Amino acid sequence: MSEKKRIVSGMRPTGPLHLGNYHGALENWIRMQDTYDCFFFIADWHALTSNYENPGDIPAFTRQMIIDWLSAGLSPEKSTLFIQSHIPEHAELFLLLSMITPVPWLERNPTYKDQMDQLKTKDLSTFGFLGYPVLQAADIIIYKAQGVPVGVDQVPHIEITREIARRFNHLYGQVFPEPDAILTKSAKILGTDRRKMSKSYDNAIYLSDAPEAIGKTVSQMITDPQRARKSDPGNPDVCNVFEFHKLYSPASLVSTINADCRIAKIGCVECKKQMAAHLITVLTPLREKNEYYKDHPEIVDDILRAGEEKARRVAKDTLMEVRAAIHL
Ligand code: TRP
Ligand code: SF4
Secondary structure (H helix, E strand, O other): OOOOOEEEEEEOOOOOOEHHHHHHHHHHHHHHOOOOEEEEEEOHHHHHHHHOOOHHHHHHHHHHHHHHHHHHOOOOOOEEEEEHHHOOHHHHHHHHHHHHOOHHHHHOOHHHHHHHHHOOOOOOOOHHHHOHHHHHHHHHHOOOOOEEEOOHHHHHHHHHHHHHHHHHHHHHOOOOOOOEEEOOOOOOOEOOOOOEOOHHHOOOOEOOOOHHHHHHHHHOOOOOOOOOOOOOOOOHHHOHHHHHHHHHOOHHHHHHHHHHHHOOOOOHHHHHHHHHHHHHHHHHHHHHHHHHHHHOHHHHHHHHHHHHHHHHHHHHHHHHHHHHHOOO
């Protein structure tokens, strides 16, 4: 056993990763690899809870996700990387936890209610969708994680995880630590239309985008909405393009733009071109690594196999304890 604290987190494979995913989660995971014993997995079963009518895309999205992770800097030498459905022990623990989880805990889960309201086109009145947090709890406590790096939207799920772990320990004896949510503040990055960056809004820039695609998407970005003409002075403080400059451009350029925009010395078209050039510089190595892993599928397979073996060893040990505690 390493002395590092163990953390576990997962992502649903719903499409290629975009900058919002990168700054919202992946960047933190990459940083945490040196200080924690990290288990990161692709939550393909969780993707199924809301996409059970169209499961066909999930394998390709899963493959793209592991490639995006590796390209961005998750390292199989530092972290245990795997696919949820390859560890059937999660499903057994999910079943056992479902015996002790009161349905009202799930019915009052705020993300359950939100999603039911928002995804009106999908029939989410399934047992699996209601049980989403129970599966998530199994994902986490099967590795006896002490922490779970997540966004604020996931805090209710971690709270339910803690309640389930506590209830298990109370009924059958101490087996599970109660994991803490680890919230890391991240750059809030907006999509081209200034809404939250999301695949479903068609406003995202993807880590694997080619330079032409980046240039085109950036050219469509909404700038300072008050600035109608090039001769009007702009306000970088309310401009999404400027937020991108702060993330990807050198400090000297950021301060030049900050000054020139306010006196209409630079126009938005030129400003976007400069930002796109720097964003392309940052993303080019990621795209090249993407291509490399796509050309060498056996390397990706080996990484997943090794991660899976390690995760399964831990998961199996925990399940032995669990079965014994329940007298099975
Ligand atoms: N529910 C998480 C999300 O949508 C994904 C997830 C599944 C997860 N299992 C997990 C996150 C376990 C952390 C730990 O983002
Ligand atoms: Fe935004 Fe740049 Fe246009 Fe100023 S010049 S409004 S910072 S895009």
